Amino acid sequence: MSATQRSGLGNGRLLLSLLLLAAWEAGSGQVHYSVPEEAKHGTFVGRIAQDLGLELTDLVPRLFRVASKGRGDLLEVNLQNGILFVNSRIDREELCGRSTECSIHLEVIVDRPLQVFHVEVEVKDINDNPPVFSLREQKLMISESKQPDSRFPLEGASDADVGENALLTYRLSKNEYFSLELPINSKPTKKLSLTLKKSLDREKIPEFNLLLTAADGGKPELTGTVQLFIRVLDVNDNDPEFEQSEYRVRLMENSAKETLVIQLNATDEDEGVNGEVTYSLMSIKPNGKPLFTLDENKGEVKVNGTLDYEENKFYEIEVQATDKGNPPMAGHCTVWVEILDANDNAPEITVTSLSLPVREDTQPSTVIALISVSDRDSGDNGQVICFLTPNVPFKIVSTFKNYYSLVLDGTLDRESVSVYRLVVTARDGGSPSLSATASVSVEVADVNDNAPAFAQPEYTVFVKENNPPGCHIFTVSARDADAQENALVSYSLVERRVGERALSSYVSVHAESGKVYALQPLDHEELELLQFQVSARDAGVPPLGSNVTLQVFVLDENDNAPALLPLGTGRGPSAVSQVVLRSVDPGHVVAKVRAVDADSGYNAWLSYELQPTAGGARSPFRVGLYTGEISTTRALDEADAPRQRLLVLVKDHGEPALTATATVLLSLEDSGQAPKASSRALSGAAGAETALVDVNVYLIIAICAVSSLFVLTLLLYTALRCWAPPSEGACGPVKPRLVCSSAVGSWSYSQERRQRVCSGEGPPKTDLMAFSPSLPPGLDREVGEERQEAGSHHSGLVSSTDPSPLLEVYVNCF
CATH class of the missing domain: 2.60.40.60 (Cadherins)
Known part of the structure; x- marks a missing residue:
């Protein structure tokens, strides 16, 4: 290796x-x-x-x-x-x-x-940048009169690296006249200079071409070179000299243009043109030539551009003073300009959203967003504090220098506030201080925490019977305070049994609109009150819901004609046969027609009329308008036909009225025939009376049972309604139906009732009412007679001493 x-x-x-x-x-x-x-x-x-x-x-x-x-x-x-x-x-x-x-x-x-x-x-840092000289060649003019050890400043190299990689050493090409004086590390202001080792002789060597090499301290080292062109001058042997070789100036950033930086002054001991000095800028580091100007005659350095502390904090200005001798001589000085910071930069805010939107069930202390602030100034001018809009359920927590977290500091409710507009303010410590703001929009996401709500806990609906199938009878509507799918409400029936049938066979509800439809014609005689519940459910997860009660009252229509009851020894319910003695007194009751109507109220209130006989002859009989009793109007004589055929028209009070016709056959006999006929008549009358009494007894028992059940139900319902706490909009008086009496009065039961008495005027009332109208003369006596006979047959219902002209009572209970 x-x-x-x-x-x-x-x-x-x-x-x-x-x-x-x-x-x-x-x-x-x-x-x-x-x-x-x-x-x-x-x-x-x-x-x-x-x-x-x-x-x-x-x-x-x-x-x-x-x-x-x-x-x-x-x-x-x-x-x-x-x-x-x-x-x-x-x-x-x-x-x-x-x-x-x-x-x-x-x-x-x-x-x-x-x-x-x-x-x-x-x-x-690595040593990846070689030393660089600002000029490709440096020209020096040196008088031959210069003495050995004279120094001539050189423009040094610069290295973009730092530390050891930027420590420069210099080498000069080999020669016998010049050497280098290197700058000392402990004195960064000490300049690189060329030192004359021995006197020059222009006649021997008029010019020198030397190579200056700069090497950095990296491993391996990198180098840069510059060519030194030295011209030897003659005669003018005094250089201009500055009062100081270095000047230090402090200047505020953003100083106005033409601001005086320094007044330089250089003197030359020579006389005449050799002593006249002009000034010039050699260099301004770093890149500061456009920022400063120098008056060549006065030596004034002024600001020429905008100084920015955040870009450069220090400028090094090299100034040369040159005389006008031939050859000219030059002196040099360095001006160090330190830029002072001013609070001219407002803080900058950066918001990074992390968890938006925020669910309304988010727990406090949850981090919502990250906030970072910065200020390009320094010192107190760059110290930033950050705060948030007051009175919001959020706070700012410092996590690191100039870093903050936006944290949830309370509970959220989207139904109260759906979006929070937060303003983050950053303020520096300068004087005067500068600030910046940033808006943060925090949207609150919905959670399914509200069930659909109806305006009332129950509704009362009135529908006429015999409605067309599929008709719209009511619309329920529930409001959900949530949003989007959490507020999407659908409706359904709460299924139950109505008698032997399912509720869904009677009504249906549209899932989206809440419209309630009757699926089949309703029959008041079969079903007077249909009570059921409609459920409203939202589309949230899990879904929430509530119910509302609908009470559908089926209003009676006159759709049932009067039905005749079978009485006497006739041939059917529409024909009655009776024997009458000619000797009876006027007003004697000889027969009675009985009829019932399956409807209720006025639709079941029956009246009886005797139809005119053929030929227009006046009949000796009349029929009670509301009793159906046939009685004589005068004494019978031989002129009256032995067989009387009477047609009785039974009519209700509906609109339009429905009728039925009963035929009454009367046989007029003399008193001599009375034993056999009377026996037969009395036997028939007794049988008829017995049958009538039986029918009345059953009718009274049924009426009393139904009435008792109704009263008990009504009392229980009233007690429950009064004990329940009232809710706004859930109760109120329902306008009762106005029930009018006829000419002789009637019992009637209204098909509407109060649902709840919220005003505190008393408990709910049923509207079973009795009417006692004023009667015209003549009819008063007739009705009175009818009432007395009716009282004898219905003593269990109405007292015979009651002054009110009450007739038979048909009570229909809901």
Whole structure:
């Protein structure tokens, strides 16, 4: 193995040791690594996952990622082995310029839970830049009168590297007249100069061409050269001289144009034109020629552009004073201009969103976003504090210098506030201070935490019977305070049995619109009240729901004609046959027509009319308008036909009215025929009366049972409704139906009732009402007689002493 190879191997081991040592160093809460600049792609930097305490198997599930502000993709992490490696070319000079310290700051972010780590990778300088002279050749004019040991300043070289790689040494090509005086490291202001070793003789050597070589301290070293062209001048042997060889000036950045930097003055001991001095700028480092001007006659250095502390903090101005002798002589000085910082840069804010939108059930202390701030100023002018809009459920927590986390500091409710407009303010410590703001929009994501709600707990619906199949009877609507699918409500029936049939055979509900349809014609006589529930469910996961009760009252229609009851010894319910003695007194009841109507209310209220006989003869009989009793209007005589055929029209009060016709056959007999006929008549009348009493008893028992059940149900319902706490919009008076009496009065039961009395005026009332109208003269007496007879047959329902003209009562209970 050659010495060069052994040296390279030793350097490699040393570099690896330095890298391993830097990878384990920690300070200020950071992991430190180092890497040489210009390292090849894939160069190992450090085991970042292991050093941060992360498991390799967690890198992908926890979304391991590396962010580097403004550094592109110089470094990358292998998610399989957790190794940080070089991904692209790293140029330390491009990153950090002349700064002796150069680092790449990385943010390592993992989720579940969210963690942020700060990693600093130091970029080590390598000797990749040779020394460079600003000019390709330097021209010097030296009078032959110059004495040995005279010094002539030279423009030195510059090296973009730092440290040992930027320490320059100079070599001059071999000659017997000139030597180099090198700058001393402890005095950076000491300039490179050319020293005259012995006197010049223009006649012997008028010109010198020397090669100046600059070498840096790198291994291997790099060099740069410049050609020195020296012309030997004659006669003028005094140089202009400045009061000082170096001047130091402090200047505020952003100084106005034409601001005086310094007034230079150089003197020449020669006389005449050899003592007249003009000034010129030789160089301004770094790259500062456009920023300063020099008056060639007065020696005034002024500002010519905009000075920026953040770009350059120091300028080195080389000034030459030249006399007008022949040949001219020159003197030199250096002006060091230090730029002072002013608070002219506002802070900059960068917000990185990580977890947006935020679910409304997110727990406090959850990190929502990362915030970084920076200020290009220095000192107090670059010290930044950060704060957040007040009165919001968020806060800012400092995680590292100039790094903050936006953290949830309270509970969220999307239904109250769906979007938060946060303003992050950063303020520096300058005087006056500068500030910057950044807006952060935090959207709150919905969670299914609200069930659909109906405006009322129950609804009352009135539907006329015999409705067409599929007709729309009501629409239910529930509102869900959530959003999107969590607020998408669907409706369904709460299935139950209605008698022997399922509820779904009667009604259905549209799942999207909430419209309730009657699937078949409803029959009041079969079903007076249909009570069921409709369920509303949202589309959330898990779904939430609520129910509403619908009470559908089926309103009666006049769809049933009166039905005649079979009485007497007739040939059927529509024909009654009876024997009447001619000797009966006027007003004697000879027969009675009985009929019932399956409808209710006015539709079941029946009246009786005697149809005119053929030929227009006035019949000696009449029929009670509401009793159906046929009685004589006068005494019977021989002129009356022995057989009387009466047609009785039974009519309800519906719209339109429905009718039935009963035929009554009366046989008029003299009193001499009374024994046999009377016996037969009395027997028939007794049988008819017995049958009528039996029918009335059954009717009364049925009515009393149904009425008792209804009253009990109504009382129980009223008690439950009154004990239940009232809810807004769930109760209120329902307008009762106005029930009008007829000419003689009637019992009637309204098909509407109050659902709940919310005003506190008393318990709910049923609207079973009795009417006692005023009757016209004549009809009052007739109705009174009818009432007395009706009272004898229905003593269990109505007292005969009751002054109200009550007739037979048909109660329909819902």
